[in-house]
Amino acid sequence: MGYLFPLVAVQEATDHFSESMIIGFGGFGKVYKGILKDNTKVAVKRGFHQSQQGLAEFMTEVEMLSQFRHRHLVSLIGYCNEKNEMIIIYEYMENGTLKDHLYGSDLPNLNWTQRLEICIGSAKGLHYLHTGSHKAIIHRDVKSSNILLDENLQAKVSDFGLSKIGPEIDQTHVSTAVKGSFGYLDPEYLTRQQLTDKSDVYSFGVVMFEVLCGRPVIDPSLPRESVNLVEYVMKCLMTGESEAIVDPRIAHEITPESLMKFVETAEKCLAEYGADRPTMGEVLWNLEYALKLQGKDEKTTQENEISDNQLDNSVLSTEYSMGSMADLAGVSMSKVFCQMVKSENKDSCDVC
Incomplete structure (x- = not known):
């Protein structure tokens, strides 16, 4: 299922989900730029709370990304579901969409x-x-x-x-x-x-x-x-x-x-x-x-x-x-x- 990140590690990586770290929005939630302790850049997608549709999409995405790895599919680094969070962590794509x-x-x-x-x-x-x-x-x-x-x-x-x-x-x-x-x-x-x-x-x-x-x-x-x-x-x-x-x-x-x-x-x-x-x-x-x-x-x-x-x-x-x-x-x-x-x-x- 990918690496399970503790919430505190995600908070540190995104400067506590700082607005200045936001790099995108979507129906699921906001996407933040993050920097892990080893200086690896990541993209952190944080889902909206209390959304049944969001929960289903979160589970689907983690499951799907865990099943395959290909140079033309974005790679899953990990996820976090602590305290009802729905957070997916991907490789960071420098040039956006x-x-x-x-x-x-x-x-x-x-x-x-x-x-x-x-x-x-x-x-x-x-x-x-x-x-x-x-x-x-x-x-x-x-x-x-x-x-x-x-x-x-x-x-x-x-x-x-x-x-x-x-x-x-x-x-x-x-x-x-x-x-x-x-x-x-x-x-x-x-x-x-x-x-x-x-x-x-x-x-x-x-x-x-x-x-x-x-x-x-x-x-x-x-x-x-x-x-x-x-x-x-x-x-x-x-x-x-x-x-x-x-x-x-x-x-x-x-x-x-x-x-x-x-x-x-x-x-x-x-x-x-x-x-x-x-x-x-x-x-x-x-x-x-x-x-x-x-x-x-x-x-x-x-x-x-x-x-x-x-x-x-x-x-x-x-x-x-x-x-x-x-x-x-x-x-x-x-x-x-x-x-x-x-x-x-x-x-x-x-x-x-």
Whole structure:
């Protein structure tokens, strides 16, 4: 279950939950920066007291984070439930949320290659959740504010309070009350209350367009026809105006081929029915390809993320054609992605 911290240690780390140490807010509670006695920086999420929903999410998150460890999932350091506290302690992510780097802050702009690599890292984390154990874990709250960035801008998926174990092998979905964030919710899940891993894929498609456009999912300050990002993007794509949706700060950087592959992939994620959406493994494949199309020689600030060794072992190996899924006849996709998960997560449980 992770390391159980005494309350006094958490209080000391956060200067007794000082307002000056607050680095974020959420439906669960406040997030503080903390410094442990060994000078390790941590993020401390303190839940609201006397909330049954908060207690359920607290228990779910601790349980989920205790089960897996992956370079693209935020790591659990410990927790504290002393005196009815609901405190979760994570590794500290120096560069905050993806959302804050896209809009609404004065943080430096992310270039297109950095944005692609952040999407790739996030997709790897979600792919591991969906395939890394005998039962899929469905995140259920994929959004740009739940993708955190470390000091090297490496992406890690966070906030597992709403996560659900996926359906049994003989079932197609989990029936459950709708939870998540407005603007990111899978319409099939919203109308039928049937949750699958493809619900995460839909939400990730929204994040992809958020990354490409550099604007909020819902922006009431815009004209009515542009308020909802997904509706606006789909209208532009139908009229052949894909270039019009691109964040002006990166428009000059993107190669047409990379843009086309990225948009095509995101659009497939937003298919009305889950059965028509790709898996996270397929999304990951296409994002790696979009990065390759952007240019192998382009400099990146995330050198440790896309290494030569990873490229050699990834589904982008040159022995496979990159044109379409049909080009991979006879190649076992499950083996390919199991190889990726194993190579990136040697400490986790065996997935193949």
